[in-house]
Amino acid sequence: MNVEELISDAFREQAADTMPAPPHFADRVLAVRRRRRTRRLVSVAAATVTAVAVAVAGPRLSTGRDDVRPASELNHNDVIGHPDQSPPRTLIAAGDTVLSAFYVTKAVEQPNGDDVLTRTYGLLDQKTGVYKKTRWAFLDVAPGSRTAAVLEGELPARRIGLLDLITGRVDRWIKTDRGVASVAFSPDGTKLVATTYAKNPDRMFADHKQDIDGKEVPGPVPSRTGFTVVDVDSGKSDWHKAPHPTDETGWFGNARADFAFSHDGTLVYAETPMKPFRDYYSLDGDRADWPADEKGRASAKAGLSPDGKLLAGEFAGYGATIAAAILDPHTHRQITTVPVQQLLAWADNKRLIAWGCDPKKCDGKGEFHNQLLLVTVGTNKVVPLSGFRKASADYPGRWTPIFSKR
Amino acid sequence: MDAQADETFRDFVANRSSALLKTAVLLSGGDRHGAEDLLQNALIKVAGRWNRIEEPEAYVRQVLYRQHISRWRLKWPRRELSVATTPEVSTPADAASAAELRLVMRGALARLTARQRTVLVLRYFEDLPEADVARILGCSVGTVRSTTHRSLARLRALAPELAALGPATVEQQPSQHKSPVEVRP
Numbered sequence: 001m002n003v004e005e006l007i008s009d010a011f012r013e014q015a016a017d018t019m020p021a022p023p024h025f026a027d028r029v030l031a032v033r034r035r036r037r038t039r040r041l042v043s044v045a046a047a048t049v050t051a052v053a054v055a056v057a058g059p060r061l062s063t064g065r066d067d068v069r070p071a072s073e074l075n076h077n078d079v080i081g082h083p084d085q086s087p088p089r090t091l092i093a094a095g096d097t098v099l100s101a102f103y104v105t106k107a108v109e110q111p112n113g114d115d116v117l118t119r120t121y122g123l124l125d126q127k128t129g130v131y132k133k134t135r136w137a138f139l140d141v142a143p144g145s146r147t148a149a150v151l152e153g154e155l156p157a158r159r160i161g162l163l164d165l166i167t168g169r170v171d172r173w174i175k176t177d178r179g180v181a182s183v184a185f186s187p188d189g190t191k192l193v194a195t196t197y198a199k200n201p202d203r204m205f206a207d208h209k210q211d212i213d214g215k216e217v218p219g220p221v222p223s224r225t226g227f228t229v230v231d232v233d234s235g236k237s238d239w240h241k242a243p244h245p246t247d248e249t250g251w252f253g254n255a256r257a258d259f260a261f262s263h264d265g266t267l268v269y270a271e272t273p274m275k276p277f278r279d280y281y282s283l284d285g286d287r288a289d290w291p292a293d294e295k296g297r298a299s300a301k302a303g304l305s306p307d308g309k310l311l312a313g314e315f316a317g318y319g320a321t322i323a324a325a326i327l328d329p330h331t332h333r334q335i336t337t338v339p340v341q342q343l344l345a346w347a348d349n350k351r352l353i354a355w356g357c358d359p360k361k362c363d364g365k366g367e368f369h370n371q372l373l374l375v376t377v378g379t380n381k382v383v384p385l386s387g388f389r390k391a392s393a394d395y396p397g398r399w400t401p402i403f404s405k406r
Numbered sequence: 407m408d409a410q411a412d413e414t415f416r417d418f419v420a421n422r423s424s425a426l427l428k429t430a431v432l433l434s435g436g437d438r439h440g441a442e443d444l445l446q447n448a449l450i451k452v453a454g455r456w457n458r459i460e461e462p463e464a465y466v467r468q469v470l471y472r473q474h475i476s477r478w479r480l481k482w483p484r485r486e487l488s489v490a491t492t493p494e495v496s497t498p499a500d501a502a503s504a505a506e507l508r509l510v511m512r513g514a515l516a517r518l519t520a521r522q523r524t525v526l527v528l529r530y531f532e533d534l535p536e537a538d539v540a541r542i543l544g545c546s547v548g549t550v551r552s553t554t555h556r557s558l559a560r561l562r563a564l565a566p567e568l569a570a571l572g573p574a575t576v577e578q579q580p581s582q583h584k585s586p587v588e589v590r591p
Contacts, residue, residue, distance in 0.1 A: 001504070001571060003561065004529075006507055006568070006571060009511075011515075011527065013508050013512075014431065014432060014512055015431070018438075021427045021445070025420075026415065026420060029450055032446060033450045077443060
């Protein structure tokens, strides 16, 4: 045998050892292509604006040293996971979706005996691709992951900041007539819905005690007044009254009941602890029905797939089996299941980001020992994206992810 | 891409991606994730001109090879291959069986440059003559010949076990001409 024959044999053996291409590889290819084309169109538009600006400002040529593309775009790998990181330190993304931020909640005792459930956010720095601790009391990241809407503490805030995730600076402040304690972008990023409250919904008041396990502790005070729809470009806003729902026993639930946009951006909704579990409103403030194709229970945050053909369902496991349902959005029948606990966000039309526990340790408290996974509908294949959260529902540092479009 | 093109593209990927991935894995020196990225990028490029391509597989393969050795990819810092074990230098006596030799060769191939490995894949996996390799890579026959020569010398340096083998022939014509569009299992 000579060297060429050995090379040939080694290649053939290696080729034979190669596992087949992943299922739905065409979907993945076409999704990445769509994403890049969209970006290119946006870049061309941006380049035109820049060219005009440079022409006006005079010949100040770029040295190319300041690459202003965001980290989530520079690293365009389809799946970027860090199974060793919990909470995450560096960029996590899959398909069209990026983990743009996460938060950790901590009860901070006040001098007057109140407790404030304070959020600390880790927000993606698009210049470096790492999550940085921020000072904001509340935030949401716009589709495209270049801008965040931010609120200052203590809530409710009187202005909404538009933070550039590359420079880390607030480009613009939008003033609001009423105090807001949450913000959420519309699916196209052109609007914000801000939920208005009279008091801080995260403050537990010492003079409104609640009984928890036989112990009197500071309790919440319901104070939601409604929601404001803000046009991001003009800063114009439109407030609508929408207090907490009550029944014959009065108010029951969380003081924080924030509004978010429906899948197509034509309605807003807030979750409710009782049936119907979601209250929908039109952007003009009229009560609306829960859209038929989005109907399902609220805990599957992923909702409809981007193409609207699949609906993320509830936990559908039994015994030791861990599974979440994938539903037909028209009939609400279960089409299949995927081996995870909770479906959080769609990465594309076939893949979801979800919480999943270690299959060997899912019993009892083990259900809280979970990590972010990428799962493909129609397969049992899971790809770990983050490290595990500890096996406790409530420990200092337990983080909650926020996803946005890449 | 219209609906019909979308369907034929999906069919092509469903039927051929596993075979194409084998080649991509060889080009990437066994880096499966790198291979999937390489194939994905080649297919994205091909999707853009799907309606105008007559021989999709030949075209995809050409894109795959050229992309792998393109300057942009070579400059890209994340292309470094990480392996769990350090390469061991063993003596000829250690490499007893052919299976062991193939493993040694695989390890050495993974440590070649992208350009060197691409030329060897075309010559010894696709069994293409030097002229075809030159056409696919867009370089001269002389470049293919010198790259092959240097690659073999580098393999010998990386794996001293290979010294026991017979010498490489200068220009070995493949016994049978095989087009890159040939369907592989």
